Amino acid sequence: MSKQTKFPMGIDSKKISGELFTLTYGALVAELLRDLESPLAVNRQLDKMGYNIGLRLADDLLAKNSQIQRCTDMHQVADVLAKVALRSYLGVTAQVSNWNARNDEFSLVLESNPLAEFVEVPPELAQDLRYSQILCGAIRGALEMMHMEVQTFILQEHSQSVEIRVKFIRILEESVPPGDD
Amino acid sequence: MNSLVSGPCFPFEFLHAEIIRYEKQREIKRTDKRKIWIEQMRSNPQMEISLLDEQLKSVKQLFIQGNAETRLEALGYRVGFVLVEKIAKDLPRLITELERMKFLCKEFWTAVFGRQVDNLRTNHQGIYVVQDNKFFILTSFPEGKQYVEESAIYLAFSCGIVRGALYNLGITSLVTSSVENVPAVKFHVHMQQKS
Numbered sequence: 484m485s486k487q488t489k490f491p492m493g494i495d496s497k498k499i500s501g502e503l504f505t506l507t508y509g510a511l512v513a514e515l516l517r518d519l520e521s522p523l524a525v526n527r528q529l530d531k532m533g534y535n536i537g538l539r540l541a542d543d544l545l546a547k548n549s550q551i552q553r554c555t556d557m558h559q560v561a562d563v564l565a566k567v568a569l570r571s572y573l574g575v576t577a578q579v580s581n582w583n584a585r586n587d588e589f590s591l592v593l594e595s596n597p598l599a600e601f602v603e604v605p606p607e608l609a610q611d612l613r614y615s616q617i618l619c620g621a622i623r624g625a626l627e628m629m630h631m632e633v634q635t636f637i638l639q640e641h642s643q644s645v646e647i648r649v650k651f652i653r654i655l656e657e658s659v660p661p662g663d664d
Numbered sequence: 665m666n667s668l669v670s671g672p673c674f675p676f677e678f679l680h681a682e683i684i685r686y687e688k689q690r691e692i693k694r695t696d697k698r699k700i701w702i703e704q705m706r707s708n709p710q711m712e713i714s715l716l717d718e719q720l721k722s723v724k725q726l727f728i729q730g731n732a733e734t735r736l737e738a739l740g741y742r743v744g745f746v747l748v749e750k751i752a753k754d755l756p757r758l759i760t761e762l763e764r765m766k767f768l769c770k771e772f773w774t775a776v777f778g779r780q781v782d783n784l785r786t787n788h789q790g791i792y793v794v795q796d797n798k799f800f801i802l803t804s805f806p807e808g809k810q811y812v813e814e815s816a817i818y819l820a821f822s823c824g825i826v827r828g829a830l831y832n833l834g835i836t837s838l839v840t841s842s843v844e845n846v847p848a849v850k851f852h853v854h855m856q857q858k859s
Contacts, residue, residue: 496774496775496778499747499750499751499775499776500674500676500775500776500778501672501674502747502750503674503676503743503747503776504674504675504676504679506742506743506746506747507676507679507680507683507739507743507821508679510739510740510742510743511679511683511739513742514735514739518690528686532679532682532683532686535682535685536675536678536679536682539678540675540678543675570672571672571673572672572673572674572675573672573674574671574672574674601746
């Protein structure tokens with residue numbers, strides 16, 4: 484789907500592939516809202532799906548971006564997420580802000596959220612539904628593949644922008660299988 | 665390949681795979697619940713009137729909602745219906761059925777599925793077969809006959825995209841798919857009425 488094809492009337496194949504993704508996500512969220520008993524259950528399902536996607540995207544991202552080096556602190560992680568990962572898969576960059584004193588917690592702010600294009604969340608759902616929750620799961624899954632446990636959640640979500648909070652928990656050690664020394 | 669130069673690669677295939685996983689798991693749960701419900705009915709044939717509403721709700725949930733492929737196709741329909749408007753909005757009006765099918769096979773297929781179809785055949789009586797020899801969803805599968813059966817559920821969403829697009833072009837249709845060798849796919853389009 485990444486081929487850039489020129490064809491009549493200026494149809495933008497790249498733009499359409501983004502819209503295919505956005506519309507598919509929207510159809511999924513609408514379906515989950517019908518299937519599951521509450522917006523909170525929808526959030527959990529979106530997060531789980533995002534986590535599974537994130538596990539696979541981490542490999543894909545590293546394969547395509549040889550310039551990404553091993554990150555030695557959370558500032559580097561934040562930079563890669565904001566400037567490389569989100570750019571690669573959603574076509575937008577994020578601002579990194581609101582670091583805490585220990586430098587292990589930060590916000591990613593997307594001023595234009597491509598998932599939420601064409602979307603209007605009804606007022607009765609806006610309180611509980613986190614429309615872009617799949618992004619939180621994807622970040623958590625991708626960083627887990629990098630041996631990092633993090634907590635992610637949506638701090639604020641408006642019609643076009645979203646702020647995702649990322650909090651470092653711990654480094655995941657390689658576990659030795661039982662019986663090996 | 666530097667992604668900053670070529671533009672973003674939206675992870676549609678990963679999202680699509682997760683949706684399929686969700687629908688499959690949901691169908692398994694529903695099948696199990698249906699068995700339990702039937703056993704309960706057998707062991708308790710005297711239904712109290714007050715429980716009828718609850719039972720009707722169960723029947724609706726367990727028996728009437730479609731299976732995984734049907735639900736995937738319905739999701740794809742919604743997506744195709746909207747996408748075709750975006751793709752066709754600056755084009756001249758498409759008058760004949762054949763013009764609409766050609767638009768589907770060229771402009772629409774390239775924009776949404778990444779390449780033109782390889783072949784379009786028709787019996788001129790409302791049946792079209794669209795062949796794509798490297799259908800994008802299946803290009804990550806191993807080639808050949810090994811996964812022909814498993815590939816069916818991976819095409820349901822795309823069948824829905826095609827049906828939704830055609831509906832918004834004024835054509836009511838039934839769209840099914842068949843695979844003989846991965847990744848070549850035939851989409852069978854049956855027009856429901858002359859437009």
